[in-house]
Amino acid sequence: MRSNCQRCGKAEKACICPWIQSVDTKTELIVLQHPSEVNRAIGTARILDLALARCQVLVGEDFSDDAALNQALARRDIRWFVLYPSETATPVSALRASGESDENIGFILLDGTWKKAYKMWQLSRNLHALATCTLDNAEDGRYQIRKSSKQSGVSTVEAGFYALKAIEPNNSALNALLVPFEQMIQFQIAQMPAGVFEKNYQ
Numbered sequence: 001m002r003s004n005c006q007r008c009g010k011a012e013k014a015c016i017c018p019w020i021q022s023v024d025t026k027t028e029l030i031v032l033q034h035p036s037e038v039n040r041a042i043g044t045a046r047i048l049d050l051a052l053a054r055c056q057v058l059v060g061e062d063f064s065d066d067a068a069l070n071q072a073l074a075r076r077d078i079r080w081f082v083l084y085p086s087e088t089a090t091p092v093s094a095l096r097a098s099g100e101s102d103e104n105i106g107f108i109l110l111d112g113t114w115k116k117a118y119k120m121w122q123l124s125r126n127l128h129a130l131a132t133c134t135l136d137n138a139e140d141g142r143y144q145i146r147k148s149s150k151q152s153g154v155s156t157v158e159a160g161f162y163a164l165k166a167i168e169p170n171n172s173a174l175n176a177l178l179v180p181f182e183q184m185i186q187f188q189i190a191q192m193p194a195g196v197f198e199k200n201y202q
Helices: 045-051 067-073 114-123 156-167 172-191 196-201
Strands: 028-033 055-059 079-083 105-111 131-134
Touching: 028 045, 028 067, 028 156, 045 055, 045 156, 045 172, 055 067, 105 114, 105 156, 156 172
Parallel strands: 028 055, 028 105, 079 105, 079 131
Antiparallel strands: none
């Protein structure tokens, strides 16, 4: 039976804990994670949860009556944005171009496939009153071992990184968020039989 690391949740031989560093931010994140993502070997929400003090991960599909989420949304000191490509979504770079506004911004990320994220969005009525934003500052996703139906699709940890980078452009510590992610990807590629990665993911 495979044993998993009690901290990062990965198989012990795939543990990414040595590369996870604490990153201090002013911006808060809430990750709404679909249940199917909790034990996924190549999931990345856990990286954000472990590295960021101002991050919480909530698991479910319909968050309309989620007490922790509703308590966070009731805070008057944070303006929350759902990272979701709605028709009225604001480019994330426009939220705080200078990074010096007195307004505190928080991001809500949906962790799941595009199909599951859409269902979470549809079911969670409390999200519909919030503004949405999109990542206009993201490079092509580095999630080399998980195909996305979106050309600009990024992993959850990448989405968190780019959202935070837009609000805190001078926070160089944010770069550390991508290190365990990249180590995880390289480990998974190394486990593949010869030619599999080239055939299926390039």
